[in-house]
Amino acid sequence: MYKTLKSEKGSMSLVEATIVFPIVFIVVFMMIVLGNIYYIHSRIQFEVVHAAIDAASAAENPMQVKILNDGGIPSDIGNKAAIKPYRHILSGHGSEVAQEMESLLISRISKIKEYSIIKSIAPDAIDPDVAYESSIIMSQIKVSYDYNIPMPIKYPFSNKTLKVHYYDEYTILVGDPAELVRNVSMIADEAERHKGIMDFLGNIEKVANKIGKFIN
Numbered sequence: 001m002y003k004t005l006k007s008e009k010g011s012m013s014l015v016e017a018t019i020v021f022p023i024v025f026i027v028v029f030m031m032i033v034l035g036n037i038y039y040i041h042s043r044i045q046f047e048v049v050h051a052a053i054d055a056a057s058a059a060e061n062p063m064q065v066k067i068l069n070d071g072g073i074p075s076d077i078g079n080k081a082a083i084k085p086y087r088h089i090l091s092g093h094g095s096e097v098a099q100e101m102e103s104l105l106i107s108r109i110s111k112i113k114e115y116s117i118i119k120s121i122a123p124d125a126i127d128p129d130v131a132y133e134s135s136i137i138m139s140q141i142k143v144s145y146d147y148n149i150p151m152p153i154k155y156p157f158s159n160k161t162l163k164v165h166y167y168d169e170y171t172i173l174v175g176d177p178a179e180l181v182r183n184v185s186m187i188a189d190e191a192e193r194h195k196g197i198m199d200f201l202g203n204i205e206k207v208a209n210k211i212g213k214f215i216n
Helices: 002-060 064-070 093-115 176-192 195-215
Strands: 129-134 139-154 161-173
Touching (some): 002 064, 002 161
16 A cells, blocks of 8 residues: 555656656746847847947047047057047038947947857847938937847747847937037138128128117
């Protein structure tokens, strides 16, 4: 009797282990996979925001990109330190900054794979977009990245891998007050070089004064 009960108890434990162990294994495995994906996504979000901030700084300061690439202030500055007045209008400086920062962002994202627990969990395509959008009185940097992170799991009866889709975007203004001053100064400088424009502005000021006196 005792031997029979002991045998039945051992059989039940074996059945329970057969059912529970795969479930626990799947749960733990999915926790590791999803945690790794969340970590990779968080790192990419950080790099996107960081790239936008760096690009905005570089749009104001032409030396910033060189400092970022060299890891510090270079000892031999040369012509890189030259001030570029009015570089935000029709100069191409903002677009150059966007291209350089896009290359730097690609390099940063490429290194994220090294921190992944499961090496296959990494962005499937590293092609972020860094754009410089400018108007007369303001400009902004827009960084966007559309990508998928594959999971080490395939669809049933298919070779296709499950993927998690993400889209990260961050926009930051480029020093509006300083830029507005630069652009207004440019207009004033150009106006001072042309007598006709100054006369026209003088006439506008006289009309404005007359209207103000009439209203008051």
